[in-house]
Amino acid sequence: MVEQKINFDDGAAYEQMMGIWSRFAGEIFLDWFAPPRGLHWIDVGCGSGAFTELLVERCAPLELQGIDPSEGQLAFARTRPAARVAEFRQGDAMALPFPADRFDAAVMALVLIFVPDPAKGVAEMVRVVKPGGIVATYMWDMLGGGFPLDPVLIEMRAMGLAPPRPPQVAASRMEALQELWRGAGLEGLETREIAVQRTFADFDDFWMTTLKSSALGSTVAAMAAGDVDTLKSRVRARLPASPDGRITYGARAHAIRGRLPK
Secondary structure, eight states: OEEOOOOOOOHHHHIIIIIHHHHHHHHHHHHHHOOOSSOEEEEETOTTSHHHHHHHHHHOOSEEEEEESOHHHHHHHTTSGGGGTEEEEEOBTTBOSSOTTOEEEEEEESOGGGSSSHHHHHHHHHHHEEEEEEEEEEEEOTTTTOOTTHHHHHHHHHTTOOOEEOTTGGGGSHHHHHHHHHHTTOEEEEEEEEEEEEEESSHHHHHHHHTTSHHHHHHHHTSOHHHHHHHHHHHHHHSOOOTTSOEEEEEEEEEEEEEOOO
16 A cells, blocks of 8 residues: 555535535534534645635634645635635644634544544644633544545555555544543543435446545556446445446545643
8 A cells, every 4th residue: 555645736626426425424513513613623634625714614613714735626615615714725734823722612524533643633623622621523534445536545555556645644543532532631522423424326427536535546647548437337236326426425434622721
């Protein structure tokens, strides 16, 4: 398995590939989280703004700062209705551009495994949140078969191929999240599993949407045509279609939240 830095520079493509999954998971996350309205929020690794939009719709924030390293993602996020409330700016999860004790709540949605030092990323969220504030995340279960791209990745590995993966996948384990949150001094930890499903019109819709992942798409593009045909056949067999041709399958994430001591 190749571990490398994975960039998300095309906000529109990311929205089609992962933003919809993120919204499905984010709805369940916020149902469980149930934060009060009228808070000052920071959304770290906001990407295309899919989760940021949910925060605006459901939590009536007084302030919402979305931080992401990719200007391509931020440009897309700024086209959303959420931009009437949220401010989107470029920044590093390990060095947030805000003073201490600025926000009531900090959240990372499907981001933690892309932070080179997850512990530092969590520490930064803690730093910018006020005493008594909330720090939370949800992350796909990368090692337990919960990642939305797994139907393709599993078959690639079975063919002896080595698709790239984020460098910190171990941080997606529930036990790892608990260790990170405890290590950052957070209290009253609560966790839950989030299970979601997505339906595609047919296999071609699934295939083209999934290949909008920059890392996966570039890997498949570099394969021999015969290997691509084999891969598609294997994935098609893994994802049987309904009588009308639709493809439905599930993904799973781990969520955690905790409070700063007052």
